[in-house]
Amino acid sequence: MAKEEVHTCIVCGRPFHEGQGIVIRRGDLVLEFHSARCASKFLRLLVERSDASCVEGPIKQISKELREAVEKRREGRSKVIA
Numbered sequence: 001m002a003k004e005e006v007h008t009c010i011v012c013g014r015p016f017h018e019g020q021g022i023v024i025r026r027g028d029l030v031l032e033f034h035s036a037r038c039a040s041k042f043l044r045l046l047v048e049r050s051d052a053s054c055v056e057g058p059i060k061q062i063s064k065e066l067r068e069a070v071e072k073r074r075e076g077r078s079k080v081i082a
Helices: 036-049 052-081
Strands: 006-008 015-017 022-026 029-033
Touching: 022 036, 029 036
Parallel strands: none
Antiparallel strands: 006 015, 022 029
16 A cells, blocks of 8 residues: 655645645645645745746736636636526
C-alpha cells in the first residue's frame, strides 16, 4: 500500500492529505494551501508586493479570458431558455 503524501500549508502551517487543499506545481516550485482562504491570502500578498509592470499583463489577459468565458456561458443559457 502506497504511503499517502501529506502537505503543509505555507500560510497557516496546517497539514493536509493529497487530494485535499490546493497544491500548485510549476517547475521546481510547489505551493501548498490548506484552503481557498489561505490561497486567497497568498495571492493578495503576491499581487500587492509584486511590481505592477510584472503582473499587469498576465492579470489583464486572464481577466479578459475569464470574462469571455462567463459571457459565453450566459449566452448559452439564454439560448436554451428561449
